[in-house]
Amino acid sequence: MLYPLIRPLLFRIDPERAHGLALKALATRPGKTAGSGALATRVAGLSFPNPVGMAAGFDKDAVALKGLLGLGFGSVEVGTLTPRPQAGNPRPRLFRLVEDRAVINRMGFNNGGVADALTRLAARDRASGIVGVNIGANKDSSDRVADYRSGMRAVAPLADYVTVNISSPNTPGLRALQDKGALDELLDAVLTERDASGKRVPVFLKVAPDLEPADIDDIAEVTIARGIDGLIVSNTTIARPPLRSRHAGEAGGLSGAPLKDAALQRLRDFRSATGGALPLIGVGGIATAEDAWERIRAGASLIQLYSAMVYEGPGIARSICQGLERLMRRDGFTCVAEAVGSE
DSSP states (O other), rough: EEEEEEHHHTTTSHHHHHHHHHHHHHHHHOOOOOOTTTTEEETTTTESSSSSOOOSSSSSSSSSHHHHHTOOSSSSEEEEEEEEEESSSSSSSSSEEGGGTTTOOOOOOOOHHHHHHHHHHHHGGGGEEEEEEEEEETOOOOOOHHHHHHHHHTTTOOOOOOEOOOOTEEEEEEEGGGHHHHHHHHHHHHHHHHHHOOOOOOEEEEEEEEEHHHHHHHHHHHHHHHHHHHHEEEBBOOOOOOOTTTTTTTTTTEEEGGGGHHHHHHHHHHHHHHTTSSSSEESSSSSSSHHHHHHHHTEEEEESSHHHHHHHHHHHHHHHHHHHHHHHTTTTTHHHHHHHOOO
């Protein structure tokens, strides 16, 4: 309730500095984690107290897990983590597009490295909520497949699920791993490493919204054949729909409200291409319960958000969950799973 009053003050602060302050505040916030209720759902063998998750990118280094789960999120995805620490791209690299309720980032997988995050992941209370780990490759890596294998080897014992991120636009050449042959090779390597860990942690693949129909069909074919547990649709976009902000021309990935329509369409495309054969996680432009419900009805078993919290504040997860319960009852469903793909 107070956030609309303090938001103008926060928006006077450089976005990356404000983000750092938010992480520090959440790192010390006790918070009560979400309990199972009407929105509880099971995806990839995991029990989620609700389908609303915090997307990767907010808590890259797993420093604020307890605080984020205490805001009412049903899950938190940390990362992207790379094998070696990485400073990322030069600043400024994060921009608020206030008039568009959007964000552009060209962070470049800035993180402290897998080893640094492992200590905090190992110390977390596993009963407090679902925590996924998003892994990527170092920018200067000579063998990116080896980086993903290394990441999987490190995080598989500690993660509830692992996301293979090949769709960030801010690491040159990374999206080429979405090509059919390269993707098949990568997933074979990652799943081999996962199986060798002794723990069959679910593996999700995060894809870009900027895909052609043939790309969608290829990705669907490879992921089903390889037994991937779910697709996260989608990452930020390099497209530029009409924008009003003075930052509209900044390079990087665009997220927030302008991504909504494209991300929804990609979700529908992947629902069609996979025939409902694997779970989909809807991301991009979700800011309200109605947005989340539309994504669920279009085929998403779970949803994630990040940019919307910049504009709506820390109460967004609980607000969306309250609205989802109302919408679920209105439309005659007794659980989230019944509504998935029902549009």
